[in-house]
Every structure is written in C-alpha cells, then in structure tokens.
Amino acid sequence: KPQHLAGYYAIYGKQSLVLSEKNTEFSPAGSKWSITNYSYNANNLVTNLQTSDQYGYGIYGKNTTYYTTAELTAKNWLSLPLTEFIVEKGQSNQQSYTYQSFGGITLPQSVEIRPGGGPAPEYKKKIVYDQYDEKGNILEFHIENGLRTCVIWGYGKTLPIAKIDNADYTQISSLVSSLQSISDTGTETALIAAVDNLRNTIPSAMITSYTHIP
Secondary structure: OOOOOOOOOOOOOOOOOOOEEEEEEEEOOEEEEEEEEEEEOOOOOEEEEEEEEOOOOEEEEEEEEEOOOHHHHHOOOOOOEEEEEEEEOOEEEEEEEEEEEEOOEEEEEEEEEEEOOOOOHHHOEEEEEEEEOOOOOEEEEEEOOOOEEEEEEEOOOOEEEEEEEOOOHHHHHHHHHHHHHHHHHOOHHHHHHHHHHHHHHOOOOEEEEOOOOO
8 A cells, every 4th residue: 555754844044134244355565353232122223233354443334213104114214314323433423304195105305414513503404395296206405594406207217307406396396297298208409409498497596407318
C-alpha cells in the first residue's frame, strides 16, 4: 500500500535594523572614519540619528517625532514627521509640521523653522501651503508675512511647467488650463510662447518656466 509522510516547516519573519554604521574614507594622506548610531520607534522608524568622527566629535544629529492619527495608522502612513531637531557642525535647527486633509490625502499645511530651536519670534520662519490640486501637487504656498509662490503643473499634472513668485493663484487661474493643455498636446515652442504671454500678463511677478522631453 502507498504510504504518505506529511510534514511542515515553520517560516519566521524578521526585520533586521541597522544600529550602527561605520564609514571609512581613504586618501593618500591616510584614512578617517565616522560612525552613525540609530534608534527606532515601535514602527521601526528612525527617531534618533547621531554621527560622530573618529575623535568622538559630533558631525550630525537628528531627532524626529512622527505625526499619527487612527486614519493614518489604518492606511499604514506612519512616516510623516511632526518635529525634527537637527544639529550639524554645532548649528541647531528645529522644524515643526502641521497637516491637513485635502481630497482624502494628508498633506503638509505648514512648516515652522526655528534656528537654534529657540522660541524667539524674530528668528522664526514659517512656510504655509495654501492650495493643492486633486493629485496632491502644491499649487500655492507662501512664507508668513512674505511673498506668495504658485506652481503650474503640466504634462498630465506630473511635472511643473512654471513657478510664479510674487503672485497668488487667483491672478493666474484663468490661464492655467490653457498652459496645461498646450503642455499635454502642443509643441515646446507653443508652450514657451504661452508662458511668455503669462509673463506679460503679470509683469510684477518673477516667472521660472520649465519644458520637459517626454
């Protein structure tokens, strides 16, 4: 009679995380090295990174906390920074982020930059993200108490075709569809001419244009 032997083998999943990394540079004068140490949170995201040279002098450091909500956790969107404190060659800088939901996508609403990480308002710089399109492309942003910048996306809204400084989106909105259509179906010459028309329409703005080879 035929006999059958059934068995099983356990398969274990494991993720290995880098705790330290040594980088050595060689030159005719000799070699030098640096070492980077990492710490992680429960989601295996780096929360602390410290790089020092062979003499123990700190070269670079970064501490990160992450923005999380129940909705983001359900979507496995775990790596959005909430705060970043960076020290590089003795100079420190703190960046704090806020977020907004736009069309079902969580996108940055603002980033506040504080040199030295201190509270002094005269050194604070805040960038506000005002508008996005349905694909999550930034359309307008501004520096607090400063100039506004707009971006027009072409080639199926995949690449920027113009960046307009010192203008808000209402000033260019009537020309956006035409520029996008030309970038999608027209020639490079036609697109350049259309952007030149935009420059003439808003002479007070500084416009940087881009064309791309598909």
